[in-house]
Amino acid sequence: MYRKEASRGGKLPCICSRRWILAYISFFGMFFLYATRVNMSVAIICMVRSGNGSLSSNQTRLGDDVSWPNQALPENHVEDDTCSKQDTSTSSAATKGEFDWDKPTRSRVLAMYFYGYIIMQIPGGWLAGRYGGRRVWGLAFFLLGLFTILTPVAARTSLAFVYVLRFLVGLSAGVTFPNMQSMWGRWAPPLERSKLITFCMAGPALGTIAGFALSGYLCAYGFDNGWGSIFYVFGVGTLAWVVLWFLLTADSPRDSSRISNAELEYIETEIGYKTNVQNTSTPWRAIFTSAPVWAIVVTHVCHNWSNYTLLTGLPTFMKEVLNFDIKQNGSLSAVPYLCAAFISIIAGQVADSLRSRAGLATVTVRKIMVVVAFSTIGSFLIGASFVTCEARHIAVVLLCFAVGGTGVTRAGFPVNHVDIAPRHAGVLYGITNTVATVPGMVAPLVAGALTPNKTAEEWQNVFYVCAAFSVLGSIMFLAFAKGEVQPWAREAGDRAAGEHSSTYRVMYSPKSRP
Numbered sequence: 001m002y003r004k005e006a007s008r009g010g011k012l013p014c015i016c017s018r019r020w021i022l023a024y025i026s027f028f029g030m031f032f033l034y035a036t037r038v039n040m041s042v043a044i045i046c047m048v049r050s051g052n053g054s055l056s057s058n059q060t061r062l063g064d065d066v067s068w069p070n071q072a073l074p075e076n077h078v079e080d081d082t083c084s085k086q087d088t089s090t091s092s093a094a095t096k097g098e099f100d101w102d103k104p105t106r107s108r109v110l111a112m113y114f115y116g117y118i119i120m121q122i123p124g125g126w127l128a129g130r131y132g133g134r135r136v137w138g139l140a141f142f143l144l145g146l147f148t149i150l151t152p153v154a155a156r157t158s159l160a161f162v163y164v165l166r167f168l169v170g171l172s173a174g175v176t177f178p179n180m181q182s183m184w185g186r187w188a189p190p191l192e193r194s195k196l197i198t199f200c201m202a203g204p205a206l207g208t209i210a211g212f213a214l215s216g217y218l219c220a221y222g223f224d225n226g227w228g229s230i231f232y233v234f235g236v237g238t239l240a241w242v243v244l245w246f247l248l249t250a251d252s253p254r255d256s257s258r259i260s261n262a263e264l265e266y267i268e269t270e271i272g273y274k275t276n277v278q279n280t281s282t283p284w285r286a287i288f289t290s291a292p293v294w295a296i297v298v299t300h301v302c303h304n305w306s307n308y309t310l311l312t313g314l315p316t317f318m319k320e321v322l323n324f325d326i327k328q329n330g331s332l333s334a335v336p337y338l339c340a341a342f343i344s345i346i347a348g349q350v351a352d353s354l355r356s357r358a359g360l361a362t363v364t365v366r367k368i369m370v371v372v373a374f375s376t377i378g379s380f381l382i383g384a385s386f387v388t389c390e391a392r393h394i395a396v397v398l399l400c401f402a403v404g405g406t407g408v409t410r411a412g413f414p415v416n417h418v419d420i421a422p423r424h425a426g427v428l429y430g431i432t433n434t435v436a437t438v439p440g441m442v443a444p445l446v447a448g449a450l451t452p453n454k455t456a457e458e459w460q461n462v463f464y465v466c467a468a469f470s471v472l473g474s475i476m477f478l479a480f481a482k483g484e485v486q487p488w489a490r491e492a493g494d495r496a497a498g499e500h501s502s503t504y505r506v507m508y509s510p511k512s513r514p
Contacts, residue, residue: 018250018259019187019267023199025241025248026180029141030203031210032238033176034311036148036169037113038211039230041315044106046219046227047155049097098225099155107448110312112163113170114440120174121437125430126282127175128182132251133426137179138242144172145238152228177433181417182426186252189270191356193418194365194411198348201410205341205403208311210234212337271422282427286488292420293428295480299370299413300436302473306377306466307406308440310336313447313462314399320454322392332396336403343407351411362419363483369412370481374474376405378467385460413477420482421489 101109120140127136147169154161180200188196215230222229250256253264287293314336318324324332351369354360360368380402387395417432418425446465451458 017263018253018256019189019192019196019263022183022187022249023196025245026183026200027203028241029137029176029245030180030200031207032141032144032234032241033173034204034207035211035214035234036144036238037173038208038311039215039234040110040113040151040166041312042212042215042219043227043230044101044109045315045319047097047099048101048106049099099159101159103448105159107444109162109166110444111441112166113173114308114437116167116170116172117174117440118170118434118437120171121178121434122427122430124175125178125182125426125428128179128426129282129424132255133179133183134246134249134251136175138245140172140175140179141238141245142242144169145235145242147172147235148231148238149235151231151235152224178426178430181414181429183251185418185422185425186271187267188418189267191270191352194351194355194415195345195348197415197418198344198351198410201414202341202344202407205337205344205407208337209335209341212315282424283488286486287421287424287428287431290420290486290488291480292416292482292486293432295477295482296413296416296428297432297435298476299473299481300432301439302374302469302476303377303406303409303413304436305439305443305469306381306402309443309447309462309466310399310403310406312440312444316447316451317459320451321389321456321459322387322395323389324392335396336400339400339404340407343404344410347408347411351415361483363481366412366416366419366481366483367478369408370477371474373405373408373412374470376408377402378470380405381463381466382460385456385463388456413481416481416483420484420486422485424489 124136124140147165151162151165151169154165180197184193184197184200211234214233218229218233219226222233224232250259253259253267256264318332347369351365354365354368355362380398384395384398384402387398414429417428421428447462450461450465
């Protein structure tokens with residue numbers, strides 16, 4: 001629970017410190033961010049009628065959204081008892097569907113979230129740096145919870161209303177990552193940076209698990225025709241988080257009324273500046289002409305292509321290629337993200353240990369994490385695409401390794417924003433995530449276009465594209481990434497991070513916090 005002894009015999013709190021309490025609350029914020037993002041991927045399977053309501057009675061259903069005439073089964077159809085039984089149960093689960101949405105329509109519904117999400121990246125980071133992340137994130141998540149609860153009403157009103165509401169859900173969620181990075185630029189000591197940020201970023205993995213697994217269960221057994229309950233449960237949970245967020249957090253250590261003098265002194269000594277000083281200007285030109293920034297941008301884009309392909313397409317892959325029914329689909333789609341959550345936390349601990357104990361440079365550690373992660377993602381996705389329905393549980397294991405690789409990246413390029421520009425980490429993340437959100441809008445459409453017949457061979461092409469992006473991201477980060485604070489990110493009076501930390505002493509006498 002304690003980090004080091006102080007000069008007067010006291011100890012500096014660690015596990016129960018205010019910075020770790022911020023990490024715990026942020027973890028759950030990220031949890032609900034992804035739960036409300038991916039729940040539509042499962043819910044939409046239950047919302048849509050089998051065959052879109054347009055198929056004749058002489059057709060045999062093989063999935064939720066397509067059927068084939070009995071006399072003309074596709075070439076890749078497998079007469080395996082296990083697979084065919086799962087198809088039948090999937091079909092029965094889909095009988096509760098209320099809407100006749102074809103595949104392009106469903107792809108647009110999934111992609112609409114990202115059209116709203118992309119808009120708030122840079123403004124969200126700027127607002128957090130200028131006014132503090134606590135109010136910005138809290139207000140945005142209040143709207144996120146409200147819009148999520150209204151989704152069933154929108155779906156039963158008009159398709160256009162669904163598009164608008166999913167856009168607004170994405171708009172509300174868009175401030176999350178820039179706000180988190182901005183706050184950690186003020187709260188995270190350099191040698192705790194990886195573990196604090198990666199702990200928060202385990203939240204998306206567990207949120208994805210809940211979004212997939214609980215949505216699958218609610219689809220089959222929930223109230224309001226099953227799929228409606230998915231949005232009510234996650235929307236109310238998000239609103240409950242907002243209450244805790246405002247009660248337990250502060251914009252910076254100096255704004256916290258509950259932080260000890262010991263912890264405040266430690267954080268500001270390690271970071272190198274007074275944490276409650278808000279940004280009055282942003283070095284836009286220097287940011288946009290910085291090679292390390294563009295290294296993060298390209299790496300972020302390449303990572304998100306695979307990540308968003310899996311987030312929006314994994315339930316469909318489980319259904320179309322592996323033929324799991326809706327209850328199994330939700331649960332098994334969640335399993336890989338459980339691996340990613342634990343790996344994310346472990347990766348943060350390993351990264352900070354490599355820096356503090358092994359003495360590796362920050363940039364070296366970040367590059368190791370990115371290369372290991374991308375190699376894992378690309379290779380295991382390709383492997384999973386070659387597994388047949390008969391050996392589908394092997395595919396689940398391979399997908400666990402692939403998605404686990406996304407957990408390793410958390411100790412790589414995401415933390416690098418704070419490494420090179422702690423004062424401007426929110427804006428910086430907003431810029432990189434703006435570009436990196438494009439895959440969220442494009443990847444579902446590409447996956448849909450590449451899989452018109454829903455065959456295993458078509459899904460192999462989807463995963464080949466992901467692997468190609470992994471190779472590109474590794475090359476760019478290796479070539480151009482940096483690990484130290486960039487000159488344009490410093491202001492007069494700033495010390496180097498950790499300067500004088502070897503002679504750091506905690507003073508317990510009362511003091512003002514200007």
